[in-house]
Amino acid sequence: MTQEEVCTQLKEMFGEAVGALSETKGDRFVVVKGEKIVEVCRFLKTTVGLEFDYCQDITAIDWPARKVIEVVYHVYSLVHRHGLVVKVETDRDKPTLATVEGVWKAATWLEREIYDLFGVNFEGHSDLRRILMPDDWVGYPLRKDYQEAGGYHGIGNTRPDPLVQLSKVTDEKRKAFVAAAVAAAAAAAPAAEPAPTAPEGKV
C-alpha cells in the first residue's frame, strides 16, 4: 500500500487529528495530533491491510523557534512491506506524550532515550529513567539550547590547548638548551682561549 493510501485510511478514521502527507523534499511524513498518537499507532498496527508491526525507530527533533519538540515514529510492515513516517508535535516547555509501549515493545528503550536526551515525558511508561546519561545529569543534551555545565563531579570537560602546551614545552626546552650551550661555551672558553679573558679580569 502506498503512503497516500495509508494516509487516506488514517484520515477517514481520525478526521482532523491527522494532517496531510508532507510535500517536503526527501522523505514524506504525516503529522498527527499529540493526544491521538496511541490510537493512531494501535490503528496502524492492528488494522487488516495496514499491519505496521515493526517499529524501526522513534526519535525527536527540537525546534526552539517554533517552541515544539517533534517526536518522529518510523514504522514498517513486515507483512505488507510498506512504511510510514508519523510525526507528533509537543509543547517545548512541558513536553508530554502518551507512551506507545503498549503497541510496540521496542518503544520502551527508544522512548527512554528521548526522555533522557530531550526531556519528553512519556505518560504511562513502565520504566522512565535516564538511559545514556547518569541519573543526576542536569539538562537534556540534544536540545538546541543545551549548555554544557563545565564538568561532572569534578571531572572536567575542558583541557588546555595541547598545541599551546607543546609550544611552551619546546620554548622551555629551547631556552634550557641555549642556556646550557652558553654555560658550556663559557666553561670551555677559558681553557681554549685563556689569553683574552684573563687580562680583562685583571683590568
Place this chain on the structure above:
Amino acid sequence: MAIDMELDRHILRRTDAGDEEIVVNFGPQHPSTHGVINFVTQTNGEVIRRSVPDVGYLHRGLEKIGEQVPYPGYMPFTDRIDYLAAMFANEGYAAAIERLLGVEAPPRAKYIRAIAGELCRISNHFISVGTMAQDIGAATPLTHALRERESINDLLEELCGARLTFNYHRIGGVAFDLPVGWGDKVLRFLDHLDSYIQEWDRLITFNEIFVKRLANVGIITREMAINYGLAGPNLRGSGVNWDIRRDMPYGAYPDFEFNIPVGTGRVGTVGDCWDRFFVRVQEMVESSKIVRQALAKLPEGDIQAKVPRKLKPDAGEAVGRVESARGEMLYYAVSDGSEKAYRLRVRTGSFMAMGIVEELSHGIMVADLIAVIASLDVVAPEVDR
C-alpha cells in the same frame, strides 16, 4: 547509566520463600559483556530473577557532534559508532546524505561499496561467532576466527589504509579505487574461506557439546523479535525473512544473487541461541558469494559522483538504511539548508537488541545469560553512540 533504584536498595534480601537473593553487578568491566556494559543482575543462587542492562558508559554524544560538523566532516565519526563493522556505518551515513542531496554514487563505487561491505561483514561475523564460542568456554575457535579476520583486515588495509576505522566512503562515492591486483588476492582469500567454513562447522558449529549448550537457550519467538524491533541476524535467527539488502534494495545489491539464511530450529527451537549463531556462519558464505559476483561484474568508470565542495542540501529530511552486520542501520538526517545537519539520528541493531535482554533473563541460569548476550552480538559503542 541510570541505576534501577529498586535493585540498588536490595543488594541482599530474603524472599518470601526464605531464599536469599543477591544483586550482582555483572560488568561494566567483564570480558563477556563485549564492551563496557553493566548487567545489574538479581539472582537466587544460579537462577536469575531478572537482569537489567545498564548502558551509557561509552556515550560520546555522536548525534550531537553530527549537528556541529559539516556533512563531509562527520564521516570519520561514523567509524566510531561501530568499530567492528565500520564500513556499514560509513555507508549508511553516505546513503542518508546522498538521498538528502539527491545525488547517486556511480556504478563502480556502488560495487566497491558492496565488496568492502561484505568483506567487513565476514570479518565482523568471525569476531561474533568466535567470541561467542569463547564465552561458552571453547577457547580454540576464537584463535582460528582471529586468524581469518586478520587476512581480511590486511585486505581492507590495502584498500583504504586502515584496519578498523576505515573512513573509506565519501558522500557520492568512495575514497580510493581498488589497488592493482587486489581482486585476485580477495579471490584467493575467498577460496580459502569457503573451504575453511566447512572446517569451522566441524570444529564448533555442529560440535555436540556446543550444540547442547546453546540449543533451546534464550528462545526469541518470531512475534517477540518483531515486537522488540530486533534487527539483522537476531531477527532472522527467529525465522523472520527480512533483509534490507533484498527487501529495500540499495547500492549494487539488486544485481547479485544470494540467499537470506534464517533460523529454522535445526537442533532445537526456532530463535534459540544456536540459530542466531548458525545464521551468522551461513551469512559469511553468502557474503563470499556476493563479493565473487561483484568482482566478476565490476564496471569501469568513476568512483566519485560530482558533488559540490560545500554541501548545502535543501531543507528536508531523509532516511538512509543499510543492512549492517548487526542489522538494519538507519540514519535519519534533517537539514535546514545549512552546511551542517540540523539533526542526525542513528538507529542501531545493538541498541534494539539490548532492550530484549531483561525480558529474556527471567528464570534462566547465570551461564545462559552469557550465551544470550553473546548470541545477540552487541557492541557497546553502538548501543551508547
